[in-house]
Amino acid sequence: MSETTIVWKKCKKCRKLQHPDHLRCIQCKNTTFDTVKSSGDCKLLTYTILNAPPSEYRDKKSYTIGVVEYSNGLKAIGQIISSENLKIGMKLTSKFQKLTENLDGKEIFGITFKPT
Amino acid sequence: MNKVAIIGVGHTKFGKLEDKNLLDLLCDASLQAIENSNTNDKDFDAVYVSCMLAETLNHMTAIASAVVDRIGLIPAAADHVKNGPASGGSAIKNAFYSITSGACDMVLVVGAEKMTHITTPGLITSAVATLTHHNAERVHGVSLPSLAGMLTRTYMEKYNVPKEWITSIAVKNHKNGMNNPYAHFQKEITLEKALASPIIADPLRLYDICPISDGGAAMVLCSAEIAKKFCDTPILITGVGQATDTHIVYEREDLTVLKALQICSKQAYSMAKKTPEDIDVCEAHDAFTILEAIQSEDLGFFKKGEGAKAAYEGLTEIGGVIPINPSGGLKARGHPLGATGVAQVVELVWQLRGEAGKRQIEGAETGITCNFGGFGNNILSILVERM
Ligand SMILES: [Zn+2]
Numbered sequence: 001m002s003e004t005t006i007v008w009k010k011c012k013k014c015r016k017l018q019h020p021d022h023l024r025c026i027q028c029k030n031t032t033f034d035t036v037k038s039s040g041d042c043k044l045l046t047y048t049i050l051n052a053p054p055s056e057y058r059d060k061k062s063y064t065i066g067v068v069e070y071s072n073g074l075k076a077i078g079q080i081i082s083s084e085n086l087k088i089g090m091k092l093t094s095k096f097q098k099l100t101e102n103l104d105g106k107e108i109f110g111i112t113f114k115p116t
Numbered sequence: 117m118n119k120v121a122i123i124g125v126g127h128t129k130f131g132k133l134e135d136k137n138l139l140d141l142l143c144d145a146s147l148q149a150i151e152n153s154n155t156n157d158k159d160f161d162a163v164y165v166s167c168m169l170a171e172t173l174n175h176m177t178a179i180a181s182a183v184v185d186r187i188g189l190i191p192a193a194a195d196h197v198k199n200g201p202a203s204g205g206s207a208i209k210n211a212f213y214s215i216t217s218g219a220c221d222m223v224l225v226v227g228a229e230k231m232t233h234i235t236t237p238g239l240i241t242s243a244v245a246t247l248t249h250h251n252a253e254r255v256h257g258v259s260l261p262s263l264a265g266m267l268t269r270t271y272m273e274k275y276n277v278p279k280e281w282i283t284s285i286a287v288k289n290h291k292n293g294m295n296n297p298y299a300h301f302q303k304e305i306t307l308e309k310a311l312a313s314p315i316i317a318d319p320l321r322l323y324d325i326c327p328i329s330d331g332g333a334a335m336v337l338c339s340a341e342i343a344k345k346f347c348d349t350p351i352l353i354t355g356v357g358q359a360t361d362t363h364i365v366y367e368r369e370d371l372t373v374l375k376a377l378q379i380c381s382k383q384a385y386s387m388a389k390k391t392p393e394d395i396d397v398c399e400a401h402d403a404f405t406i407l408e409a410i411q412s413e414d415l416g417f418f419k420k421g422e423g424a425k426a427a428y429e430g431l432t433e434i435g436g437v438i439p440i441n442p443s444g445g446l447k448a449r450g451h452p453l454g455a456t457g458v459a460q461v462v463e464l465v466w467q468l469r470g471e472a473g474k475r476q477i478e479g480a481e482t483g484i485t486c487n488f489g490g491f492g493n494n495i496l497s498i499l500v501e502r503m
Contacts, residue, residue, distance in 0.1 A: 019252050019364055026362065046273075046371070048265030049318040050257070054242035057257045065262045067366045075366045078256050088273055099256065110255045 006096050006111060008074055009033040017074045038076070040093040042068035042113070045075065049083045056102050066113055068092055078111030091116045117216045119340035121350035121503060124153020125462040130331035130450035131300040132232040138167065138174045141228035142183050145332035145455075149224065150187075153336035154346045160192040161220035164210050166203035166227035167196065167454035172243045174230055183226065192224075200247045201403070202489025203227060204333070204457020205358070205496030211337050212356050221339050227459075228332030229452035240328055244453075247490050252364045261325060263365055263491045264404035265317030270371045271406060272319070275421035279319055281428040283310045285405040286323050286447050288433055293444025295474035300329045300450030324405040329450030333459035340503065349469045353461075355390065355484075355499030357383030363493050372421075376495040377414040377486055384484060384499040385416075392416030395499075396480040397467050398438060399460035401488040402445040408432075411486045412440060415497070434477055442467060442475045457487040457496065464500050 009020050013030035024031050047066035057063065064080040079099060080086065092113040099110045126148025128141055136144070142165060150156060165180040176182070180194035199206040204227040214220040234240055245259040253263075271277060287307050293299040310323035343350035357380035362368050368375065385391060392415060400415075402408035409423035417438045418426045426432060432440040443449045443463040446456060464483035466472045482501045489495065 019249075019367065021249070021251050021364075026367065045366075046266040046270045048262050048269065048320070049315070050259065050262045050265065051314070051318075052241060052259070052261060052316050053238060053257060054245045054259050055236070055238035056242065058238055063257060065256060065258055065266070067266060077253055077258060077364075077366050088269070108255050 006038045006076065006094065008036045008038060010036045017072065036072065036074070038070045038074055038094065040095065041116070042070045042092050042094055044086065044088055044090045044092055045069050046088060047080060047086055056108070057100055068094065068113055076111055078113055080113045082115055118218055120212050120215045120337055120353045121340040121343035122335050122337055122353065122461070122465050122500070123343050123347040123350050124149045124151070124155065124336040125465050126152060126334040127298050127459060127462050128332045129298050130329045130452060133330040136230070136330060138170060138176060138179065138228060138230040139182055139186065141230060141330060141332035142179065142226050143186050145228060145334035146183060146187050146224060146226045149226070149334035149336050155222065155336055158222055160189050160222045160224050162193040162211070162214050163189060163224045163226070164207040165194065165196050166207035166225070166458060167229055168198060168200055168203050169229065169243055169453065173234055189224070199494060200489040201453045202457055202487045202494060202496050203454045204459070205485070205487035205498060206457070206489070208457065208461060208498055209356050209358060209496060212353055215337060215339050221342065223337045224334065225337065225458060226332065226334035227455040227457060229454045230330050231328045231452060232330050249364045260403070260491060261317040261320060264406055265320040267371055268320050268406040271410065274372055277421070277424050280307055280311060281424040282405050282409055283307060283324055284428045285402060285408045285424070286310050288427060289402060289441050289445040289447040292434060292442050292475055293448025296444050296449060299444040299448050300327055301444070301448045320404060326403045326446035326451040329452045331450055331452035331455045333455045333462050335458060335462060335465070343503065350503045351465045351468050351500050352503050353498060353500050355384030355388030357381060357387070357497045359383070359495060361493045365491055372410060374410055374414040374492045374495065376492060377411060377497065380495050381415050381484065381486070381497040384497040388499045388501065390482060390499060394482050395438060395484050397442060397464060397477050397483040398440045399443060399463050399483070399485045400440050400445065401486050402441060402447050403451060403488065407488065408440060408445065415484065415486060434475060439477050442472065442477060460485040460487060461498055461500065468500060468502050
């Protein structure tokens, strides 16, 4: 998987954008989708700085989680690589990368956001 | 459809109960409910046992089979019902339909969780976080408090709500918990202290979040036709609703709308032919203060964006227009996951029977619950009233 693009699904029938995990459209039950790649640029909808990490993230004292929206209307959740000067509506850029290792030592990948 | 009555309830102390294991809690609550319902010599048709993390935290499976054996209810049908922190609500729903359908006449529901023996940091947070969406949320380190933190920020921004309005819910629930002998915390807190407590998931602080608790709650249900044989004040379950919403929280159009609660409470109201104006008391799922604020809106008590303000102004206190969580709620009564949905209805039974002591709501005749089985993605609502 590429370092920067994140792949989503768009329903061929009702055009609803959604997470790739959905096997049938979350809105109309259709099973055929187009692939949509999100661009890196997005804006921050909401965030939190978490000071009580679950055990997969036991090596960190705290980290920031945010929900963003891309220009095509797609939303995503991920980790923000900063906890300072965050503001709802600010511009971020996103990336797909290794986040941590689970309790069995397996690498976990996910989305990160960085202020532009 | 046969009508369903609750004829007995049981409730262990909630809190850190060092000398009780999971099975003790389930059986203690069950025997209290059986005793309370005067059914000591009766056979039961079915037993529904609710517990969320028996395998993970207690290395136990088949707990329903264990319960019927230990409390002498063999050969009753026995099921373990699991629906996250709404396992209790789901167990009651199953019991309700087993009676309305005519399949069963006498049914026991019991829920419990044993949590406080776990000392590994982050392990309970992590075990509960397994209910979030794996690929979209969980891999990013999303936990329930982090979802609640983001929801709090969105709600404050969207409706221009100061944090103290939201946190006042914790102060109110601690005040109510003072008068609940079964509550985990029987201690008042001040708004100043709550607003200065450690930040867990900014802007959410420690005092906005329910504790980790041990505890059990139970009830005996039977068909309403025979209820008066056992009990002078049976309480009827007249409405039950359940609905789901997107597993990925951000896939909802508006984070601050609990669509599943709007749907399931409407189901409960319409089954019971009631409206929100008819409700005298509510037990909500305040795992986080923000949830009670939003639930009070989507249950139909307040307009969108006005739930936190209503709480701050005292409208949800005992004596207010719609008292919410007279028991102390999850915040003060505690939140043993599998027990919570059952304990909510047990509190309503006490309130409707007029047995709630110092936290009694005068003349309460109708009550409703909201029980969360995820982060707004699986919700039950149960409506009860005096017979
Ligand atoms: Zn579609």
